[in-house]
Amino acid sequence: MQRRVIFDNKLLPYLLLAPQVAVTLVFFIWPAAQAIWQSVHIQDAFGLRSEFVWFENFTAIFTDPNYVGTLRTTAIFSVSVTALSLSVSLLLASLADSKIKGAAVYKTLLIWPYALAPAVAAVLWMFIFNPEIGSLGRLLNGWGYNWDYRLNGDQALTMVILAASWKQVSYNFIFFLAGLQAIPRSVLEAASIDGAGPVRRFWSITFPLLSPTTFFLLVVDMVYAFCETFGTIHALTHGGPGKATETLIFRVYQDGVVNNDLGGSSAQSVLLMVILIVLTTIQFRFVERKVHYS
């Protein structure tokens, strides 16, 4: 039951909302508006003059053959990161939910990666995968597998996917664990008395009951993969080799900051925003229907 709150003071509700509105205005609406504004302008290299060019920046993006490649990379990257981090964290959370010795320590350790800065995490992965100094990198080469993510684009993409997923596993883990613990034990006991084995119990009871959490994390992880993985990619591969690990967000940075094409970069970020809005809407329209909220 939702209760309707009635304020005596007409101003108070607005005051209570003000901080949230201010944050949204300053950190979302304003930059978003600026991006839209800039996306229809071309600036000179020194940022002194700008010219209104209608949708020229967008036309340029769509006629750029490289952009399709970036879209493809982003799709592979985002889907892989989301799928990998969701499935690994769900597995870990299910294991941590069972009665085990040292569960508290185990849980704490699993949460640590979330506290690492992306650049630090990237350095850590570099120490693992660098073909000359990385433990695993050297091992792979020692076994005769030709591992060098600085030359091989597929290897580079695999590595950034691993690193980006690993960062997100902690976050997902916390939510999954909380979700699992919210499922009444007696419901699972009833299922085992009804004859369901552990696997069946998981898929027919636990997983559906976890669906609100999974759906929330699906949306969050998708946005994470699209937007917040910049630091990891930047520190590990700089989008390379070639453009093998250049995702949309990395290209926005590359074109805007490195190549000084603010208009083109803004047009791309506007596109990115549209893509995310569309994806999230689709998720809410079609995936959420299957979600069970108790």
Added chain:
Amino acid sequence: MATVEIKNVRKSYGPVEAIKGIDIAVQDGEFLVLLGPSGCGKSTLLRMVAGLESITGGQVVIGGRVVNDLDPKDRDIAMVFQNYALYPHMSVFDNMAYGLKIRGVPKPEIETRVAKAAEILELGRFLTRRPSQLSGGQRQRVAMGRAIVREPAAFLFDEPLSNLDAKLRTQMRIEIKRLQDRLGITSLYVTHDQVEAMTLADRILVMNHGVAEQIGTPLEVYQRPASLFVAGFIGSPPMNVLDGVIDASGQGVVMPGGALLPLPRPRPDDANRPVKLGIRPEHLTISDGLAASPILVELVEALGADTVVYGRLPDGESLLIRMAGLPSCTEGDQLSVAPQPGALHLFDAAHGRRLAD
């Protein structure tokens, strides 16, 4: 349908012994109630029968088969939980059909069996609803439906009515009784509510601190409580317990106030033995005479059908008296009460066990 035998079953959590060896054989079709205060181990015992808790020692035998090492699903039992434990994401139909689907029962048969259970429990109209759209009583019926469609060897109930309000609880209690009479399935029922125990049970197992205090029919447990614990736990308001001493001749018990209560049979062997004397409030009547003690009325509770009088004996011990009908005395009155003949319960003063009648 089957017998359920519990043979010297024990449960320890580390050094703590929660169940200290329980023995009972539940007959085919019998309704056994496990009764006791919270923490006495009754739920643990039930969960060991269900297979949800491991068994530290002893054997559980269902239908002649030792089930100690079997998974819950292989024990051929169904359980009704206190919080119903319905699958919230499934319809009422799917909740009841879940166990049958897993066991590979053909679809038409599932439909017939669920329809039959729904008819017995008057759930026909709700089959497409989700549990969240049902009232507490309806949810409890779905939980029972889920148990009966399986046609198990035994039903296990774990305080199934304690989440319901008082009125619904009475109604559901009667429904459970009818259902069990009709289906004749062996049932183990855990509760801390003595009214449920008295009304539902063929036999009651009264538990305390992991020990069976008494096993008997409801009337046996009421009429001949085996220990002070049982005496105090069964009956409302609870039995009065007074310190007394059997007199030198063994003919009677001397009450704290000096009154001499005649014993049903002489106990010359127990002469001068200190005892705990149990008298149920409903077995005290207003009377004069040798066996009567004077009391001061401190409080009168009129319940309508009967009246509970809180009195105090001259030596300061309190005494409850339950009388039929409306109150005939008020606070501050002096009364003289005596137990009905043969209504005395004698317990050992040291260990609290009942003295042989």
